[in-house]
Amino acid sequence: MGRLDGRVAVITGAGRGIGAEVARCMAREGASVVVNDLGASMDGSQSEGTPADAVVEEICRAGGKAVSNGCNVTDWDATEALIAQAVDSFGRLDILVNVAGIIRDGMIFKMDEKQFDSVIAVHLKGTFNTTRHASVYWRENRGGQYRIINFISGSGLYGSPTQPNYAAAKMGIVGLTNSCASALVGYGVTANCIAPVAFTRMTESLAGKSTVMDYSPDNEKISVANVVPPVVYLASEQSEWLNGRIIQAGNGRIGLFNSPAIEREVTTPGVWDMGVAFEEMEGAFKEAVVYPNPFRKPKS
Ligand SMILES: NC(=O)c1ccc[n+]([C@@H]2O[C@H](COP(=O)([O-])OP(=O)(O)OC[C@H]3O[C@@H](n4cnc5c(N)ncnc54)[C@H](O)[C@@H]3O)[C@@H](O)[C@H]2O)c1
Known part of the structure; x- marks a missing residue:
């Protein structure tokens, strides 16, 4: 018995890296998978081979069920067809995993518009595209145990200095995920x-x-295999209690990030006097602000 028996998943960016391992593992756990990958170079500027086909071959050789899809997740119509392909091939869609990604790093003062737009397009728009089309299907077929699993990054959570485009795209995905968690739970x-x-x-x-x-x-703790267990857990019917959260995965760790919450506050009965606001903010907040990230230490 697999943990995902009878379930159907679409996984974007599943021709390589983490996405490929998610696809292989979900298939081993009994899911039928649509393996999407464009075969993009790491900066997304070129296509390199057909890695989705290779992953599908591997899964099928091992006795699993998989079909290949080579669409670009930035393409609205093609992602609608990707979702339809899952339903046409396997009769339903239960799980959507948005993994596809590229990077085009640079400091904010050197980044050009294309560098920014291309990274936002693949991560944020791509995640929106697939999610939007899948949500239409789920709204029409309510009553299942449906799952959206979106890949984000510590780059956005902690603020990687050389990745303003990627950090922004990934934190955009956090907002998109939170909105979907509220909107679609019903x-x-x-x-x-x-x-x-x-x-x-x-x-x-x-x-x-x-x-x-x-x-x-050669560090097996940092292998892609160590990312997959919480992804499969989220994809399973067992995870229905878990919604709108960020799970850390990898390096032998599975973590639950806290949800944003007001940590401390100061209040006024009317309109703030500027001087009082300055004083109260410093008095109440300063000792709470630590710099755990070496990138964010102020110059001493
Ligand atoms: N590897 C890490 O440590 C790490 C850390 C933080 C976040 N991530 C995120 O995890 C995800 C997987 O990363 P990875 O390390 O496996 O990278 P990877 O480069 O090995 O895999 C990404 C895959 O996405 C595909 N892709 C790119 N653009 C696409 C598009 N427009 N349409 C369809 N497919 C496209 C690529 O062809 C590639 O196969 C990404 O979203 C990445 O940002 C990875």
């Missing part, structure tokens, strides 16, 4: 984020450089 859909860490082509340049983690191909 239709049986939960929506959560995964913040992964794994050794893939996206992170291989960090090998030997990161002070936080050992990113190297």
Whole structure:
């Protein structure tokens, strides 16, 4: 018995890296999967092969059920067809995993418009496209145990200095996920984020450089296999209690991020006097603001 027997999943960006491992593992757990991947170079500027076909072949050889889709997630019509392909091929859609991604790094003062727009298009618009089309199907077929699982990043949560485009796209996905978590729960859909860490082509340049983690191909803790268990959990019917949250996955850890909440506040009965607001903010907040991220330490 698989943990996802009878369930149908669409996984974007599943030709390589984490997405491919999610597809293989979901198929092993009994899901029928639509493996989407455009075969993009890491900056999204070129197509390189047909990695989705290779993953489908591998899954089918191992006795699983999978079909391939090569669409670009930024394409509205093509993503509508991607969702339809799941229903046409396997009769239903239960799980949508948005993994597709590119990076085009640069400091904010050097970033051009194309660098920004292209990264927003793949991550944020791509996630919106698939989610919007899937939500139409789920609204028409309410009563299932439907799941949206969106890949985000510590880059946005903590503020990577060289990735303003990527950080913004990923935090946009957090807002999109929260909105869907509220809007769709009545239709049986939960929506959560995964913040992964794994050794893939996206992170291989960090090998030997990161002070936080050992990113190297022979560190099994940082393998893509360590990202997958919480993703499969979220995809299963068992996770219906979990909605609108961010789960950390990778490096041997599964974490639950806290939800944004007011930590401290100061109040006034009327309209703030500017001087009082300055004083009260410093008095109440300053000692609570720590700099756990080395990138964000103020100059001393
Ligand atoms: N690897 C990490 O440590 C890490 C950390 C934080 C977040 N992430 C996120 O996890 C996800 C997977 O990353 P990965 O490390 O496996 O990267 P990867 O580059 O190995 O895989 C990404 C896949 O997305 C595909 N893709 C790109 N643009 C596409 C498009 N327009 N349409 C369809 N497919 C497209 C690529 O062809 C590629 O196969 C990404 O969203 C990434 O931002 C990864």
